[in-house]
Amino acid sequence: MFSDKNDFKEVFLKRLEMMYGKTFPESTSRDQYFTLGNIIREYISINWIGTNEQYRFNNQKQVYYLSIEFLLGRLLRQNLMNLGIYEIVEAGLNDLGIDLDEIEEEEADAGLGNGGLGRLAACFLDSLASLDLPGHGCGIRYKHGLFEQKIVKGFQVELPEQWLRHGHVWEVRKPDLAVEVLFWGRVESFKENGHLKFRHVDAEGVTAVPYDMPVVGYQTSTVNTLRLWSAEPSSYQAGRDMMKHKRETEAITEFLYPDDTHDEGKTLRLKQQYFLVSASLRSILRSYLSRKRDIHELHDHISIHINDTHPVLAIPELMRILLDEHGLDWEEAWEITSRTFAYTNHTTLSEALERWPVRIFEPLLPRIFMIVNEINERFCQSLWGKYPGDWNRIEQMAIISHGEVKMAHLAIAGSFSVNGVAAIHTEILKQREMNLFYQFYPEKFNNKTNGITHRRWLLKANQPLSKVVTNAIGSEWIHQPEKLQGLHAFREDRMFLEELHKVKNHKKQQLAQKILEQNGLRVDPESIFDVQIKRLHAYKRQLLNVLHILHLYNRFREDSSFDMHPRTFIFGAKASPGYFYAKKIIKLIDSVAKLVNHDPVVKGRIKVVFMENYRVSLAEDIIPAADISEQISTASKEASGTGNMKFMMNGALTVGTLDGANVEILEKSGPENIFIFGLTAEEVMKYYAEGGYYSMEYYHHDEHIKQVVNQLIDGTLPDSADHFEEIFDSLLTENDQYFVLRDFASYAAIQEKAGKDYEDTAGWLQKSLINIAGSGHFSSDRTIKEYAADIWGITGKELMKK
Template sequence: MPKPLTDQEKRKQISVRGLAGVENVSDLKTNFNRHLHFTLVKDRNVATKRDYYFALANTVRDHLVGRWIRTQQHYYEKDPKRVYYLSLEFYMGRTLQNTMVNLALENACDEATYQLGLDMEELQDIEEDAGLGNGGSGQENPHLISPSPPPVLSACFLDSMASLGLAAYGYGIRYEFGIFNQKIVNGWQVEEADDWLRYGNPWEKARPEYMRPVHFYGRVEHTPDGVKWVDTQVVLALPYDTPVPGYRNNVVNTMRLWSAKAPCDFNLKDFNVGGYIQAVLDRNLAENISRVLYPNDNFFEGKELRLKQEYFVVAATLQDIVRRFKSSKFGSTEVVRVDLSTLPDKVSGHPAERHPPSPDMGEGTVLVPLLKQKCCTKNRSPLPLTISFYMHLCVLPLSQAWDIVTRTCAYTNHTVLPEALERWPIDLFQNLLPRHLEIIFEINRRHLERIANLYPGDHDRLRRMSLVEEGDQKKINMAHLCIVGSHAVNGVARIHSDIIKATLFKDFYEVDPHKFQNKTNGITPRRWLVMCNPGLAEVIAERIGEDYIRDLDQLKNLLEFVDDDSLIRDIAKVKQENKLKFSAYLEEHYKVKINPNSMFDVQVKRIHEYKRQLLNCLHIITLYNRIKKEPNKNWTPRTIMIGGKAAPGYHTAKLIIRLITAVGDIVNHDEVVGDRLKVIFLENYKVTLAEKIIPASDLSEQISTAGTEASGTGNMKFMLNGALTIGTMDGANVEMAEEAGEENLFIFGMRVDDVDAMDKSGYDAMEYYNRIPELKLAMDQIAGGYFSPDQHDLFKDIVNMLLHHDRFKVFADYEAYIKCQDKVSALYKNPKEWTKMVIHNIAGCGKFSSDRTISQYAREIWGMEPSLERIPAPDDPRQ
């Protein structure tokens, strides 16, 4: 029997036509050895595998540099409108393989490393994930000085912006420690620091010449000469640039991440009184701003460090934006723009996550809140970001400055969960950013004045729409500030956009309905198909050509082959090869042997009550009990895999992980069950693991309570890679069902209207518990210690929550979920019909390309047009 092709060999089969100037294998080998010798100062006698990885990375980077410089020169010469995508998180994953795919270098690099006696996959595995975001796996959203989406989503968007030829820049924080590494110890999550920079990062370039000051604390002086923010503490923002290549169009955009540095004279006045050592140690207080990523997602935590991080990235970025705006070239004339009123014509700001106001840009300038914020991201709690500008060289009245803000900024909301929306205590704001708080108060006064004129006497509406929430502790509602400071507001799936108009931001929608839009999220097919699933990418290319990689709508042409036995056979074969490969990975890394012919039933995402991993767990227990009761029945074998990280302070989420591991311990060691059911918790889920598990999955669990998931992008990745979805009509599942046909997904449970009706009538979990025997048995087993024999009350908090305080109504969907899972098991026994349904799903994925999402943002919010023009490649890609 022939040996299966490796992923590299499969990708070699995909054509690389259309890319000029690719060096031959001999040149690649020469450059590899040159970097090993001159960059790493090693020879083959003493070099390690890590040295070889760095030599290869630098060799590939050589091919980026010329294109990177050429792209920036092109933007300078043409002076297009630019979009700035701000996000506190960019879950980029690994860079080497993605770069080789986008530059069509994989074939040559594979051959060069082979001739050098090296294994490409081993070298790729040495690269650390750039885990600069929370989230299931890593990509999320942008706008005009624009708020961006979730971390994973942010990474997809950057890829699409470059592939579409948009003049775009990603801005974020260069966290020294990214999202924590998760270890499972005795069934519990344990967090370890993610020291991803400990060996260096070959893809970044420090740019100290563009360092910017960011101010904190201090006080405000009102004098006859104007308002001054004085006695501030200054932190320097040092930028590190990373290239972001488009797909085979020679465009290389920039992601700029800021690192906090204390100025040289930071507190050194203490030296005069003998406090030199302490003064130097205190520098850490300033530099802690970029030390660590906040590991909370979908839960707002009002910590001073978090507000500092938000303000830090916005303040530094806005200064950089204005610097670039002022230095421009018109034809052959270099000029310095001083009229900031034209800023919206050249700048589109789209903030992602939460971002606050910004810093002083010069002496005697007026502070102006210029920009908006964005709320939440897919893998991050919906957090708005407020952006304020100090206008430099030109003193503008607040009304004119605010007009510039609203024309420049757009706001994307990424959550409807109230605990995830950002509300900053006024006392904290007053201490950290006193001048910005004054401006927010003035913006709020003018905003409420307008509302009062529109709705005379409606004091309750004024209270609901105020930017300042009253109560025991006054707070700034950042989502409200974002809406008021933006010309466009959007949700990230149609159902989500409808919900925010009908509930969350109903008052604002009634006042400014023209502002509200929908932009359904998407994923990049380059990373999430061509790179991670080359076998499937090639099978598709054989039938419909390769252009679908740039135009995912062409996948609908697969419907012509839905009854083609050869396509059905080829897709099933690719899936089985992926499952065999992942089974070997699990056996090596998890020391567990699974049945590769079983159904791979997968739920990977953040661990959160609204994601309802508990509903999945109840199905596992029910299936286990059924097999125990009828061991001789012809059961469909399943390997159920759940993965994701819980925020370190989220007790319930960590207890959910413990329950999953406890159930797995019992199920996996029960000889009666055997390999008909296995339960695995996937430790330390991240982008690199997602790239392995998603292509191998048969069933994708997207089972959140209807009306709680903004969109989801993991659901799209599974769909594109040939997994069928079991899910509620929530988030993007609704549109996935429309595109593929609802009959080609396993849809179950309450719809949004049903949930709303239940909220009004009241949800009684005990009614379901007493009425459904299988549910009662499962809950009694959890409560009685069946899965925790050494500590019977271990899961009492989960039991109490499900029975008495469950906001997400797990029991209400239990019956429908179990019946739907029975349909899944029945269909899986018919491989041909299962695969035909898979083909329908893949063919329906066109809408869910991030290229489509970004094109809509560009045309409908940013006022830009995507370009299919290719920038000429440098004559020598090493230059």
């Protein structure tokens, strides 16, 4: 693209003047960012067009990844690295007096996701392109994303994310490829050539307009596509209140996860889900049929992956298209559909397995409901064939029962593959949550442990560490992350360990400065940076963490001889707007921070920081600086986790339960290099099945537990009023559903051990190195290779050549 930095400077300056009609000295950082972004996107377009042409004319099978979230983060630096022009561009900008870090701040985090589900989808797209695999994403272009979080007097306040305020340089609007999605109305039946047919009439149409974003592979010519759909009003129809129609239409793609605690919110969320799948399937089929391919062979050329239950309506939507638009009979349509879709489950929480009231589903999607009802009837008939007379089993497995449509059941029935996302998670699905389905479809179930893209979470987010690693073992790890195992050879190398130490200290100093700027709090970079950053949910047990901090504070207050290595506890999390219990936890963290941060008795040994508006770019600042990674969910509740992998890859040590991918991290790091505590998944499930846990016993028999629980309501905490009675009740009156008190003593003990181990600097650095060396297994490249080979049946360029 650019022969050298001077070539880049010439192109950059000329383009800036042409775009903004001003000279370079008059330009702002935003002008410079958008100039650079446009140059890079235009360059990407050469390979983007070439990739699409390759897919159009060869016989490669393609996969489409449907997800309600794609948590991309910033793309400027990532694209520069992937294109192999980072050094040239940075040098050219430096010559012009421009700091790349400064103009990168002009890029908003794309507001397209919330947590691990969306970040996983983004990592998968990166790996697909970097491995030269034909895979694309389909999602929604949310105008305001989830929300921008502000902490006001300790409380979470939600503001609209304005990530599109200045436009988005990486997207290309494609109005010529818009499609119409239909809601409401009614279904008419009619006879045609002796066959019963159906048509959807008097429907309300919504226009779905695609915005395409290039997904650039790392130093490869492959550029795949993330297609995001925006809802716009359809053309005028007589008798329609157009202003009302415009408001209702734009609401579909305005916010991620509208509050569904009421019927209006449920309807909007269901609209979002059908909007995504209907638009995506029309687009996929239009592309497929444009190549003159046979609709009967769709499953041989296309695989569609459902990322959790949100896009499950794709199954009946494809059936509708095959039945109503292509005239296939039911059996043939079902054969094609059930061989096209694969489904990933991301939860063991029964409340997270979506189900929609028929009273909302049927009027909103009348033809889709007819098809789901027919799928259910035929599915229940097949169950009767295998389990005659077992009405209880059939009732439990039915897709529609008790006035609800059960989306996970529909996903399993309509997919050829069902996978969990960590070894323990998949076993729990098979043996507990979906055991009846596993008995019926054992061949469908498989495991694909999650992964993260090491190119973003190590190469980009921690460039100093990347350089140390490359200097030691070469650069092959960037393409083959399992090569990180080569770092084991440096376990006794004092100079190398010292380099690791310098990098960590540098990152901690940078984060300490950011905390000072954003929170006005001065923290000690020599302290242990103990980090819990993730979605706020009761099962993730931020409560256990903060109660332990309160316990340490009490020890300082009551025992003048007590001391510990200084520790900075760092939190970052968003609570869903309607999840009031989670919001109380945020307020509790803030109140505990006010209590301990400036108490002279503590002598600065403990600091508590809540960093507001947690997002990808903030995670990239925090994770490389972490010493301890808090992965303390109630065992059996976290499907996998991906934050645990990002921390491991950056040399943080895990304090965690044997939950999700922590089990596999233990295998890769070894038990002496991870801090495991608490109940096992088997013990938790036994309590749930048989009872026997009484939180009051722990409250009455452990003085430390009694003290911290009482402090929730006894006025110890500043500004507490009656804010924490709900938390107090959840622990005692409601019997502590997530076993916070049961695991408290074990957690306190392992935290004390971690603190003592940290004081052995050489030993800690060895543990850190071993974690980095073992982290290559958790690259999304490994995960995607497994999906490609075992589920999708897709191959990359090199395999195609062979």
